[in-house]
Amino acid sequence: MSVISMSPPKPSQKPSVLNTLKKLSREQLILLLSLSIVALVLIIFVVAPLWAMLRSSVLDSDGVFVGLANFRHYFESASVWHSLTNTFTLGITVMLVVGSLAFFYAYALTRSCMPYKGLFKVLGMAPILAPSLLPAISLIYLFGTQGVAKEVLLGHSVYGFIGIALGLIFWTFPHALMILSTSLRTSDARLYESARALKMSPFKTFFIVTLPAAKYGLISTLIVIFTLVVCDFGVAKVIGGSYNVLATDIFKQVVGQQNFSMAAVTSLLLLLPALLAFVVDRWVQKKQQNLFDSRSVPYQPSPEPVRDGICFAYCAIISIAVLVVLGMAVYGSLVTFWPWNKALSFNNYNFAEMSTYGWSPFWNSIELASWTALLGTVLIFVGAYSMEKGRDFTPLRRFLQMLSVLPMAVPGMVLGLGYIFFFNDVNNPLNFLYGSMLLLVLNTLIHYYTVGHMTAIAALKQLPAELEASAASIKLPQYKLFWKVTLPVCLPAVFDIGAYLFINALTTTSAVVFLYSTDTIPASVSVLNMDDAGQTGSAAAMAVMIMIAAILAKLTHLLLDKLFEGSTQAWRKR
Amino acid sequence: MKARFMKTALVTALTLCAATSYAKQEVTVYTAFETDILAKYKNAFEQENPDIAIKWVRDSTGIMTAKLLAEKNNPRAEVVWGLAGSSMALLKSEGILKSYTPQGLGELNNALNDPQASQAWFGNDAYFNAICFNDIVAKQLNLPKPTSWDDLTKPIYKGHIAMPNPASSGTGYMQVSAWLQNMGEDSAWKYMQKLDTNIAHYTHSGSKPCVQAGMGEVAIGISMASRGAKLKTQGAPLSLITPKGIGWESEAVGLVKDSDAAKRVVDWSISKNANELYIEMYPVVAHKEVVSEMKNFPNVKQVMAKMDFARMGDERADVLNKWSDKFDSKSEPKS
Amino acid sequence: MQTYLHIDNVIKQFGQFTALQQISFSIKQGEFVCFLGPSGCGKTTLLRSIAGLEPVTSGAIFQAGKEITHLPPEQRDFGIVFQSYALFPNLTVQDNIAIGLSNQGVAALECNQLVDKWLKMIGLQSEAYKYPNQLSGGQQQRVALARALALSPGLLLLDEPLSALDAKVRTHLREEICQLQRKLGITTVMVTHDQEEALAMADRIVVMNDGVIEQIGTPQEIYEKPASRFVADFVGTMNFIPTSMIDNNLMRIGEDLLSVPESLQELAISGCMFDLAVRPESLYFCAVEKANDLNNKDNSIAVNIESIEFQGAYCQVECRLWDDFSASSIYVNVPIREARKLNLSLQESRRIGFDNTQLHAYPSIRKAVKAVIAA
Incomplete structure (x- = not known):
């Protein structure tokens, strides 16, 4: 930016800066430019909104500084403690349940020789393709007062703790499964050989070898699940009944009462456990890396009928549960008018009649997801490349590397709220972004920046550090090296980032719920609105549409991978 | 990327400036009307006033109110049109709305207008609450049809009623406020206390209780009447019950910028022509001569609560705090 | 013979830590010089400074009579080979060598001939279409060498090129590098911590320790007349x-x-x-x-x-x-x-x-x- 701002008009004004810039080579200028862009984006779209939120938490509604009065006021209310207790009860329950369910599922996938592993893997990961509202709606069809299986709950209402917990267990399961399978897959076979040599029973081996090896993965999983649960508000809003949690409190304060200072205080409260969890997770990740070194031998399970049978039965039960929840949503979307007219039809998909927005939310979401995937992948990968492989401006690169992991610690609602504070400010020259698709895109991109960034860094680290130096010595410009070597080699990771961004942009509600305008309302928010408006069938239908779009995106991802495998990954074969 | 973006924005801004200087005069109107009707209103207005163009800025009632408050010192809106009466009262007390006497004021039903001296906002239409009662579920559970607010506190309805959480939903607050203003403060809180024992859960959205009643998830929902009517039309086995003292609110228009063009927008918005457009969407509109019977919509005019919107706006924070402390801190929904 | 590379009072600091303390010496045209020292002695930093990969804190570096101290690496004239080979993994052996040439605008035909020449020189004609991943370590390092030399640079920099290889391959490649260097007459600087390698290959050895040059001399001088206790101890057994x-x-x-x-x-x-x-x-x-x-x-x-x-x-x-x-x-x-x-x-x-x-x-x-x- 600095380059542009001081172009022709008055070059004499800042001669020193200009001279320094002149001294830089073209390579360095390109690097500086890309680093500056990433820095600018991260500062404007992460740091500034958070700062604006922090600021407004100590201001009253007229913008007068009131110190900690808002906080005092906040904690005086009795309902706060209930929301807090509820949030933590929910977080811990879901964390423990999902942690153990996913652990054994991952164990079965990686450590047994049961049949249909591929199918089970797909089904276990399937919930990630649905917005978090889909299980909530599906649970109403299943266990609601008119639900097909309400007897299962033994007379308890699904509205409240049970509903939120079930919905979130379903929705967070794949996240846990992903981390745990990775962590269990990278275990050292030599340890198992030693255990067998010591004549250890399989049971004892599990507790002495398997569990400790997956320890860090497990901790990391629990933390991720806890953060997801504490920060999600879609499920709680749809099926939470009167069970208040912090995330719905924020929604209540913003949309119900326009009490932004209080919302900011609640956000800070939500930000704290998320930040804490994030710090612990970073620490755990560092520990994990040392566990598996290049000399380790990956574990290959051998058939064992009893274990494989139990694993198969277990995975089958979970998979069926997943299918039932997804299937119920699809069924619900096809029922003409639940529960009074159970004839199947596509009426609910006729969005043009069901809501004022028609199909536009769906196309908005596709647009949002496409831009997020496109802009996000370019920004994240080029940014990660500049940080990881750049040679100069080391302090700036370090700073950016720290900044890049920050978004992960910020709950979506908090980020969204920060955007209101920052971009809805009349004095902000970027105010025109408010309500635009671009802001939604940037918000979503930032919300999921960190995971993409870490994927990119991991892929880049696999390339020898001296590649850039070698290229420079043969006078190959760095951008050419990037284009001819780095990008093709990292293409699978680039596709991963794109697919990740695309799918999450489709399913996210929390970050964008404060930011959409009538022209840009995304499908996930319209699911929420239609559910509110009583078009539960259409809400289910829209959720199913999101899921279909996500499945298509995933298939496209696989197709792209296959398509480019020959031309970019042939070298991996030995 | 950034640079190009700024450039585009600049060019757009310049074009806009240029356009307004020698073509139509543009009036910025903040609104909470549903999107699909905005174009219709704009076209109708511009046909009669070819020299003025309306520029809509639309958001939900809550966000719009917050936005107007946030822009208090530097208002960008010239007219607010289609915003809840209680919000308008708040905007007036914050000095954002200018007092003005539009042409044709005499033809309006004064109940929907600013009740205070030096009137600053004028009703366009009104929306109501109702009790949505699911006939089928009631039959299964042997529940009699309630006819008054007091009926709802009978033990037989325990766990069968849903109502919006007033802290999350304007509709919910509308009803709470109606109770407070019509029953008298003390008896209203006592009433809510009794009602609370029968409530299955408080929802975060105003139409949700009716939706849930429609789906049979609860038997009774205290909720937005228009939603109930729509659901009934769709085939939900609902009865809409409107006991005396039903909560309602008007959607109103007001002047922010004292310009001729803005005044003409306000004038048109209360005209008969405009009201004939409102009546397509809303059961009750301000103009005395414009009336219609909406399908499945209960006759509400006689049972409308007496509402002081200024008071509704003023005591909002206190009422919500009190309400939250009394009812929002229940950890488990009763089943 | 005239001086090709001159290092004048080079200092390199990383924060508080001084990696190079006032290093000065010259290398003659066509000479093979080894930087020898234990890890952390600054030898690699010095090599990277010569390559422009590490900006020096102060001092000056001259190559072929021209000051290059502040030039970025791509504007300097050198070829470099790293311990990690650092070949472009997704390019074939042939493309690895050709990419620099074609980027410099060498016509396709000439480029092919040059690549063939180099493949012959390193004895890998039959591996031209393989990917680096499919070659042995020694073969990969020879490709890296060919890639570095293909543009006929004035200076060849070798950063522990043999350290990752097996003992047998190492001695073999050691001889090949020496032969190639003599044949091309290219001024060469090699960094190594292996004194045997340095003694066998170098015309002159620069022994470094703690960012300071302990001794510069021919292998024989270094071995027989160690200038300091450190050199005596580090080179050979004493x-x-x-x-x-x-x-x-x-x-x-x-x-x-x-x-x-x-x-x-x-x-x-x-x-x-x-x-x-x-x-x-x-x-x-x-x-x-x-x-x-x-x-x-x-x-x-x-x-x-x-x-x-x-x-x-x-x-x-x-x-x-x-x-x-x-x-x-x-x-x-x-x-x-x-x-x-x-x-x-x-x-x-x-x-x-x-x-x-x-x-x-x-x-x-x-x-x-x-x-x-x-x-």
């Missing part, structure tokens, strides 16, 4: 035997008195203590009959044999001063033919003699004695 000077003519090791050899005369101050440095191959066992001769006419010391290690071409015998069990070991290399004659056995007492022309003295590090002057 015995340091605590010695004290009795007077101008006599010095004492353990209980044995020896006459002061010519080369140590300048140290002959009575009472002075120092370490006598002598390489294992400059020590020999005296014939058995002389061992009992108490007069010690041929300047030998009595030792006890602790272990005998068979090394193929010679035996490495670990000895300890006969009466001092706390003293460190003294190693003696005995050529195998001689060893057979000597018939050494463990725990046996023998006398060892010195090759008087190959003795050095360094300040003792066990007891701080300031009066000692380094040889």
Whole structure:
């Protein structure tokens, strides 16, 4: 930016800066430019909104500084403690349940020789393709007062703790499964050989070898699940009944009462456990890396009928549960008018009649997801490349590397709220972004920046550090090296980032719920609105549409991978 | 990327400036009307006033109110049109709305207008609450049809009623406020206390209780009447019950910028022509001569609560705090 | 021959840490110079500074008479080979070599011919279409070498190019690099921590330690006339035997008195203590009959044999001063033919003699004695 701002008009004004810039080579200028862009984006779209939120938490509604009065006021209310207790009860329950369910599922996938592993893997990961509202709606069809299986709950209402917990267990399961399978897959076979040599029973081996090896993965999983649960508000809003949690409190304060200072205080409260969890997770990740070194031998399970049978039965039960929840949503979307007219039809998909927005939310979401995937992948990968492989401006690169992991610690609602504070400010020259698709895109991109960034860094680290130096010595410009070597080699990771961004942009509600305008309302928010408006069938239908779009995106991802495998990954074969 | 973006924005801004200087005069109107009707209103207005163009800025009632408050010192809106009466009262007390006497004021039903001296906002239409009662579920559970607010506190309805959480939903607050203003403060809180024992859960959205009643998830929902009517039309086995003292609110228009063009927008918005457009969407509109019977919509005019919107706006924070402390801190929904 | 590369007072600091302290030296056209030193001594930093990969804090670097201190690497004239090969993994062997050429605008036909020439030179014609991943380490490193040389740079930089390879491949490639270097006459700088490699390959060696140059010289000079105790210790094996000077003519090791050899005369101050440095191959066992001769006419010391290690071409015998069990070991290399004659056995007492022309003295590090002057 600095380059542009001081172009022709008055070059004499800042001669020193200009001279320094002149001294830089073209390579360095390109690097500086890309680093500056990433820095600018991260500062404007992460740091500034958070700062604006922090600021407004100590201001009253007229913008007068009131110190900690808002906080005092906040904690005086009795309902706060209930929301807090509820949030933590929910977080811990879901964390423990999902942690153990996913652990054994991952164990079965990686450590047994049961049949249909591929199918089970797909089904276990399937919930990630649905917005978090889909299980909530599906649970109403299943266990609601008119639900097909309400007897299962033994007379308890699904509205409240049970509903939120079930919905979130379903929705967070794949996240846990992903981390745990990775962590269990990278275990050292030599340890198992030693255990067998010591004549250890399989049971004892599990507790002495398997569990400790997956320890860090497990901790990391629990933390991720806890953060997801504490920060999600879609499920709680749809099926939470009167069970208040912090995330719905924020929604209540913003949309119900326009009490932004209080919302900011609640956000800070939500930000704290998320930040804490994030710090612990970073620490755990560092520990994990040392566990598996290049000399380790990956574990290959051998058939064992009893274990494989139990694993198969277990995975089958979970998979069926997943299918039932997804299937119920699809069924619900096809029922003409639940529960009074159970004839199947596509009426609910006729969005043009069901809501004022028609199909536009769906196309908005596709647009949002496409831009997020496109802009996000370019920004994240080029940014990660500049940080990881750049040679100069080391302090700036370090700073950016720290900044890049920050978004992960910020709950979506908090980020969204920060955007209101920052971009809805009349004095902000970027105010025109408010309500635009671009802001939604940037918000979503930032919300999921960190995971993409870490994927990119991991892929880049696999390339020898001296590649850039070698290229420079043969006078190959760095951008050419990037284009001819780095990008093709990292293409699978680039596709991963794109697919990740695309799918999450489709399913996210929390970050964008404060930011959409009538022209840009995304499908996930319209699911929420239609559910509110009583078009539960259409809400289910829209959720199913999101899921279909996500499945298509995933298939496209696989197709792209296959398509480019020959031309970019042939070298991996030995 | 950034640079190009700024450039585009600049060019757009310049074009806009240029356009307004020698073509139509543009009036910025903040609104909470549903999107699909905005174009219709704009076209109708511009046909009669070819020299003025309306520029809509639309958001939900809550966000719009917050936005107007946030822009208090530097208002960008010239007219607010289609915003809840209680919000308008708040905007007036914050000095954002200018007092003005539009042409044709005499033809309006004064109940929907600013009740205070030096009137600053004028009703366009009104929306109501109702009790949505699911006939089928009631039959299964042997529940009699309630006819008054007091009926709802009978033990037989325990766990069968849903109502919006007033802290999350304007509709919910509308009803709470109606109770407070019509029953008298003390008896209203006592009433809510009794009602609370029968409530299955408080929802975060105003139409949700009716939706849930429609789906049979609860038997009774205290909720937005228009939603109930729509659901009934769709085939939900609902009865809409409107006991005396039903909560309602008007959607109103007001002047922010004292310009001729803005005044003409306000004038048109209360005209008969405009009201004939409102009546397509809303059961009750301000103009005395414009009336219609909406399908499945209960006759509400006689049972409308007496509402002081200024008071509704003023005591909002206190009422919500009190309400939250009394009812929002229940950890488990009763089943 | 004229100076090709000149390093003038180069200083490199990383924060508080000084990696290079006022480094100055010159390299002549066509010379093969090795930077030798333990890890962390600054040798790689120096190489990277020459390449422009690491900006220097102060000082200047001249290449072919032109100052290049602040030029970015892509504007300098060098080829570089790293320990990690750093080949472009998704390009074939042929493309790895060709990419630099075609980027410089070399026509396709000429480019092909050049690549063929280089493939022939490194003996990998049949592997032209393979990916680096499918080659052995030695083969990959040869491709890296060809890639670095294909643009005919004026300077070849080698950053521990052989360290990742097996012993056999290493010696083989070592010879190939030397041959290639001589054939092309290209000025070459190689960084290594392997002194054997440096001794075998270099025309001159720059021994570095803690960011300072300890000695610059031909391999022979470095080996035979180490300029400091560090060099003596780091290059080859060196015995340091605590010695004290009795007077101008006599010095004492353990209980044995020896006459002061010519080369140590300048140290002959009575009472002075120092370490006598002598390489294992400059020590020999005296014939058995002389061992009992108490007069010690041929300047030998009595030792006890602790272990005998068979090394193929010679035996490495670990000895300890006969009466001092706390003293460190003294190693003696005995050529195998001689060893057979000597018939050494463990725990046996023998006398060892010195090759008087190959003795050095360094300040003792066990007891701080300031009066000692380094040889």
